[in-house]
Amino acid sequence: MYDRLCALYPDARCALDHQGPWQLLCATILSAQCTDVRVNQVTPQLFARWPGPAELAAAAQEEVEEVIKSAGFFREKAKSLIGMSDDIARRFGGEVPGAMEELTTLRGVGRKTANVIIGVAFGGAGMVVDTHVRRLSNLLGWTGEQDPEKIERDLMALHPPERWTHLGHVLxxxxxxxxxxxxxxxxxCPVLDLCPAGAARTQDA
DNA sequence: ATCCCGAGGG
DNA sequence: CCCTCTGGAT
Structure with a gap:
C-alpha cells in the first residue's frame, strides 16, 4: 500500500511554506483545523514582521492576532506563537529543540506538531497523525483507534521508521x-482494491 | 468532554 | 445551514 501511494504521489512533501525549524513550528501551529493554503497566505506577513523567536516573543498579541486572523482560533494561536517563541528564546537559547520530550513542552506544541518538526525540519522519524492520517488509517483498516497517540503507535508498528515521515505526507x-x-x-481511486471501507461503499451504491 | 474560530464547499 | 480543515489546552 505504501508503495502504491508513493507511486501515486511521487513528490508528496510538507506543503507548509517555511525556512528553518522555527518557521515550520509557527506554520504548523497555525495549521490546526485550517487548510495549509490559508496558512501559507498569512505566514509571509508573519515572518516579515517578526523574523525570529526573539522578535515574536516580544510582539503585542493583538498585532499577531490581526495578521493570523483568517487562520481561525486566532487568539489561542497568537498566544501559542508568542509563548512558543518565548520558550525557545529563554529556555532553548533561541534554537528549536529536536527531541519529542522537549518539543512538547513548548506552548501550543503537541505530538502532531512535534512529529512534523522531527520529520521535516530535522530529517528524523516522525509519525504525524493529523485529521487526514487518522481518517485514512481507519478507512484502510490499519487501526481501529481514534486517539491520535494510539494510531501513531499502530502505524509505527506497521511501517519501518524510515517511512514514517513520507507515509504521513502521502496519506x-x-x-x-x-x-x-x-x-x-x-x-x-486507484487504491480502492486495498480499501475495505471504499469497497463496502461502492457495493452499497 | 469542551472550547477555541475563520473560511470554503456542498 | 452543516461539515471540514496537517490540534492543543483546559
Whole structure:
C-alpha cells in the first residue's frame, strides 16, 4: 500500500511554506483545523514582521492576532506563537529543540506538531497523525483507534521508521486529492482494491 | 468532554 | 445551514 501511494504521489512533501525549524513550528501551529493554503497566505506577513523567536516573543498579541486572523482560533494561536517563541528564546537559547520530550513542552506544541518538526525540519522519524492520517488509517483498516497517540503507535508498528515521515505526507496528499472526509471519490481511486471501507461503499451504491 | 474560530464547499 | 480543515489546552 505504501508503495502504491508513493507511486501515486511521487513528490508528496510538507506543503507548509517555511525556512528553518522555527518557521515550520509557527506554520504548523497555525495549521490546526485550517487548510495549509490559508496558512501559507498569512505566514509571509508573519515572518516579515517578526523574523525570529526573539522578535515574536516580544510582539503585542493583538498585532499577531490581526495578521493570523483568517487562520481561525486566532487568539489561542497568537498566544501559542508568542509563548512558543518565548520558550525557545529563554529556555532553548533561541534554537528549536529536536527531541519529542522537549518539543512538547513548548506552548501550543503537541505530538502532531512535534512529529512534523522531527520529520521535516530535522530529517528524523516522525509519525504525524493529523485529521487526514487518522481518517485514512481507519478507512484502510490499519487501526481501529481514534486517539491520535494510539494510531501513531499502530502505524509505527506497521511501517519501518524510515517511512514514517513520507507515509504521513502521502496519506495527507491522498486525503486532500481523492479521499476528503466529506465526499470521497471512490470511483476514481486507484487504491480502492486495498480499501475495505471504499469497497463496502461502492457495493452499497 | 469542551472550547477555541475563520473560511470554503456542498 | 452543516461539515471540514496537517490540534492543543483546559
Amino acid at each position: 495527507i496528499h491522498h486525503g486532500r486529492n481523492l479521499c476528503p472526509a466529506r465526499k470521497p471519490r471512490c470511483a476514481e
